[in-house]
Amino acid sequence: MQNNPHTTLITATAPVSPDTHGGRTKCLQRLVRLDLPVPRTVGLSFEAVHNIARGDMPDMPLLLSPFEAGELLCVRPSSEDPDWGGPSAILNIGMNEARFDDFAKRLGKDVAASLYARFVHSYSIQVARLDPDVFDEIGAEGEASLSAALRAYEEETDEPFPQDPAAQLAEVLRSMARAWDGTSARLLRQAKGAPADAGLGLVVQSMALGFGKGECGSGVLQLIDRETGLEQLTGRYLSQSQGRDALESGTKALFLERDARGPSLEELAPEAFASLIEYARLMRQKLREEMQVEFVIEDGRVHLLDGVRVSRTSRAAVRSAVRLAQDGIISRQEALMRVPPSALNELLHRQVDRSVASDVMGRGVAASPGAATGRIVFSAADAQACAAREEACVLVRRETSPEDIRGMHAANAILTERGGMTSHAAVIGRGIGLPCVVGATEMRFQLRKKLLTSPDGRVFKEGDIITIDGTHGEVLAGAVSMQEATLDDAFQTLLTWSDAERDIGIRANADTPADAQTAKMFQAQGIGLCRTEHMFFEDDRLTVMREMIFAENSEDRRAALERLLPVQRADFTELFRTMAGMPVCIRLLDPPLHEFLPSDHAGHRALAEALDIPLADVTRRVEAMGEYNPMLGLRGVRLGITVPEIYDMQVRAIFEAAIDVSKEGMPIVPEIMIPLVSAKREVELVKMRVDIVAAAVKAETGAEFEYQLGVMVETPRAALRAEDIAENVSFLSFGTNDLTQMTYGLSRDDAGRFMTEYVRQGVFEEDPFHTLDVDGVGELLILGAKRGRAARPALTLSMCGEHGGNTESIAFCRAAGFDYVSCSPFRVPVARLAAAQLAILDHLQ
Missing domain, CATH: 3.20.20.60 (Phosphoenolpyruvate-binding domains)
Known part of the structure; x- marks a missing residue:
């Protein structure tokens, strides 16, 4: 059986790999190679599971042959990538009336009832597909609950609960295989990045019970904080439990290390605790990864059920990769390859805390990463006014133009109805690190009435608070929980190594x-x-620029540009000085000159007053400069050739x-x-x-x-x-x-x-x-x-x-x-x- 490619006893030399049997199976083999205390395990390959889904069952006597008679089993999924998920694990397979009597004599009726009831619940819901509510109401503690669960199963299926361990295991395998092939499961894993035809392996393992005399229980442990990546022992442990009970039970769970706030595993079972720390460190070194250890303790003895890479934030991923390289466990090159470049966006900007529920009121294109909360404003002037009052605001426009530059700098985020990844709002937003969502076409923008309507009909007015999530392209109602940007030493170290490569x-x-x-x-x-046009939109410069545009001849244009020369020179001087010789x-x-002119009547009137010329002349000149397709009109080098004084200056x-x-x-x-x-x-x-x-x-x-x-x-x-x-x-x-x-x-x-x-x-x-x-x-x-x-x-x-x-x-x-x-x-x-x-x-x- 050890060399069977599809029903494989997991030993140090068994022929298994992540792309034939899945990541969990391969990890268990690595733990076996390290001589760690892993319960006896059989791995079923992707092909075997696919065959089971089609009704072609494996040789059940062969599958059960490595396990002792009367031994309880569990089945866990083993997808190629743990992040792709899989069907829920099913524990205590093989529990029946005979086993119940055996366990009752050894461990007491309460423990035996809990083991049996847990299996009945899982089997009824996940294998027989019965109504979960029925069994949730029954509970899973005590003989009364067990009797009620068995009775409910018989009433719903018109047959008694199966007693043959081999038949139980076969039905569990069939159910999990078919669940993986289902439409919902396929769509779910595709959303996580898995291919549609991704395979599933299954792990059949001896049960380490976590119940009994002496110190017994189950838990998880890891050596880093998943949020920060800092070295910190985290996890939970629950006495007299199995599976992942410790993660769900809340107040009953114990601390791992000694803690003034309550009892700990280190105090209850110091030898088991020390072994766990030793195992976790060995796994980190030999598996070359920060690992989460799932374990069971039986009468003080440790059993390792699984080891998976610690699920972590981008911040923790960067820090853990750097620490592994600094500790000599992986090379710097491998550390660099372990961090997706896109993950750095989450460190550079504040982000919405995705672990907290939020109210999505609209969606658009995620044009500039990061998140910010503020009051809705509908004009650049109002954004500047908010900034002057030190109030956070979100600038809402149909689309932005160069005239909005100062308002964009004053705002905390931008939302536009139109535009894509290279629209004005998107480009400026990314340039100045401003969260931005563009192309929110499903929302209704009423700028004159100063209203914003979500697709579900809710109306938001000027001054209402919203949050822009530019990383995910979402508009959220109200203020939400945030995670702060993190440019720590690990971030800087990673980039220094990048420059060397x-x-x-x-x-x-x-x-x-x-x-x-x-x-x-x-x-x-x-x-x-360096786009120089953005330097001309300050009030004092814009008026002079407009005077130059309205000049009748070259000499008048030069005179106006002479007034812009000192400020343009000062801009470039500061730019060169900042870059220090780079x-x-x-x-x-580059842009056509009409972009520097006002587009509304009020703007025309203000310009007429500033230049001391008739309003009619301003309106006529602005209209004359309009173009049917300004992006392909008088701009760029064409402007430099026809109005050469600008480039000269x-x-x-x-x-x-x-x-x-x-x-x-x-x-x-x-x-x-x-x-x-x-x-x-x-x-x-x-x-x-x-x-x-x-x-x-x-x-x-x-x-x-x-x-x-x-x-x-x-x-x-x-x-x-x-x-x-x-x-x-x-x-x-x-x-x-x-x-x-x-x-x-x-x-x-x-x-x-x-x-x-x-x-x-x-x-x-x-x-x-x-x-x-x-x-x-x-x-x-x-x-x-x-x-x-x-x-x-x-x-x-x-x-x-x-x-x-x-x-x-x-x-x-x-x-x-x-x-x-x-x-x-x-x-x-x-x-x-x-x-x-x-x-x-x-x-x-």
Whole structure:
């Protein structure tokens, strides 16, 4: 039987593995190899269980042959991954009238009745599928309860409770096998990440009773705190119990270690306690994992029923992986591979405590991780007012625009009706670490009435408190329990190890000095994208910007821009100083000018007063600047060529700031990026003006400086003509947000309305704004990279779209020979770990 591949006695050499018999079976074999006190066990393979579900039962005499006559058994599930679950364990199989008499003589009638009643309950509910309420009302203590349970079984089934142990075991096996194949079980495990055809093994094990004379009982034990990962003995123990009774009984359970608050296992059975600690430490060392030990004590002797990896939070997962490596149990590389990069999001931001029930009032796209609670406000101005009163608020908009920037910074979270992963709200939210849910289309947004209606009809008004869970895309009514962000020593150690492994650079997208400070805190290797437009939306700057837009000629535009030059220069000076000599890539102004103008009548009137011109002139000019499709209109390099004074001012501010900071001992080589290029001639025209400004600044200051000019590849034509474009630049940075939008012909702000249905029906495997489309958009990146380096072999290549923080995108960029990726500051740690894991996987292959 030991060598039977499907009905296998678990010994040190038995042919079992997690992918044929499941994780529990393999773990028990490892415990046997360590010579630990494991009850005799037989493992049934996935194939055997599948056959049982179809009615093909194993050789029952063979299955029972390793066990002693009259011995009670239990059956437990053994799925490939313990997190996938399985049918509930059934204990005390083999209990019947004869065994009841035997146990009554040995242990007393109360104990015998409890053992029998527990089995009758489990068998009736899980095997015979009888009404659980009937047996819950009966209870499972004492002979009266046992008699009532047996009577209820006979009344419900019209037959007496089965007495043959082999028949009992066969029916248990059949029931558990069929339960695993059921629709509900399949959907449940698929939700946990299991494949639909995942197999189930079963473990048949001698019962360690936990009842009897001397110290008897059952419990669980682990050496770390599952919430924090700190070294701490945790668990519970209950005298005269079996299974997982200790976890359910509450006040009757004992402490494990000596404790002033009550009796403990260490006091009642010191030798058994010492053995348990020794076993747990040995399991940690030999199984190379923090393990939870399920045990039974019989008359002071310890039996180990199971060992599973401790279920833990992301914070505990990081700390335990680091401690195992520091203790020499696993390598640093293995520690890095044990932490999913996405798990770091839970450490970087406050999170909703998922163990506490909450009231979900709506759902949308989980656009920026983290959670925050605040009062509903419907405008950026109201958000700023809340911040001034030091009140937390949630900014609710149909969609955000650059005009909302100050309100977004003032808010604690953002909720929008429209948008997807690369919408304005999503990008800014991720950039500043603000929880954000977008595309909540099932909710009704009534901004004029200042009302928000949930799908179930509940109405929330301005000032009501809600919670935004940007990690899971949920909107919750009221305030909820939170878990705080945790950037502890283990987190920092893990990222330091990541940097030693990865082979691609990680920069951050940072628009302000505050963003840059965050990027530096997370040890980004510079700034890969600074969007300068966000610097113009402060009140004092916005008015001057609007004055420049309304200027009638070049001289008037220059005069207005001269007033913006000092503040723009101050911004860049602080940015360069914050990054302390690390590379900073600054994108010249990209959005169309109408985005800087007010869109409502009140805004037009205020602008007319500020510029001292007739209201009719303001309204007419704003309407004239409107575009049918502004995303494809007068923006980016087109703006720089037709209104060149803007880029002249920005470039001068960059050069003058670089000179000032370089005098402080931090040599700065600014990288200037031209947005939305499609043609070589566009680059030539902008390059000519940049060179002229550089020469002028050098002549005026007497200072020498270097700079690099590059292009943001956002149009398909730029990728296709990269060989021509590369002749005039030092770097190409692929902006995959717009490139995806233009390649697909999809609006990234509106695609959320139908994207879920497209993914559901298999039109797209994933939302291409969330996960890089390596087949379509990716091919453009490969063509652009190849053709660009054909013209200039030393050309620097990077990705600076929001895809830059995704593991799949980093893998693609590494394979394509890119130098670095750039992502939102709060995604930098995630990208650092993901890049390290990809490098480790390459070395293993």
